[in-house]
Amino acid sequence: xxxxxxxxxxxxxxxxxxxxxxxxxxxxxxxxxxxxxxxxxxxxxxxxxxxxxxxxxxxxxxxxxxxxxxxxxxxxxxxxxxxxxxxxxxxxxxxxxxxxxxxxxxxxxxxxxxxxxxxxxxxxxxxxxxxxxxxxxxxxxxxxxxxxxxxxxxxxxxxxxxxxxxxxxxxxxxx
Numbered sequence: 001x002x003x004x005x006x007x008x009x010x011x012x013x014x015x016x017x018x019x020x021x022x023x024x025x026x027x028x029x030x031x032x033x034x035x036x037x038x039x040x041x042x043x044x045x046x047x048x049x050x051x052x053x054x055x056x057x058x059x060x061x062x063x064x065x066x067x068x069x070x071x072x073x074x075x076x077x078x079x080x081x082x083x084x085x086x087x088x089x090x091x092x093x094x095x096x097x098x099x100x101x102x103x104x105x106x107x108x109x110x111x112x113x114x115x116x117x118x119x120x121x122x123x124x125x126x127x128x129x130x131x132x133x134x135x136x137x138x139x140x141x142x143x144x145x146x147x148x149x150x151x152x153x154x155x156x157x158x159x160x161x162x163x164x165x166x167x168x169x170x171x172x173x174x175x
Contacts (some may be wrong), residue, residue, distance in 0.1 A: 027146030029171045038149055038170055039080040039096040044160050045166030050086035065115050072111040075104035091134045093154040094163060105145050112143045112152040146171050
């Protein structure tokens, strides 16, 4: 009896802890912002720093994103990627993808995670000898999904938190 009650209490506690995670993932999010508007909401929440520059449409290529990049881009309605104006000294980068569906967003998340892994392998040796102050940003690189939007960022810890909060705020419907 004691064991059964203890098990039941543990199961109820586990359910209480996981319920918010499930409900957050399938929340009602806005999907009327363009990728550019969502990206601007993120960069506006970050310190001015060196400023931001939009990358060219050739930025997503097989050399850094993988040979199957076109399969993933077929799942994207539009995207915006920005990098630091001073990209020679600062590796800050933010990308926002507006996907065609929430299911597509999960695939695009994997796409972005693979990109960040490749970017880390590429940049880590260079940064270790050339600009070690930027190395922690690779550790804080993240990919977030909110509704149909996928955002990846290569930023400092504080800026990563601010970027995620800014995107969530921008996509939260007005009450």
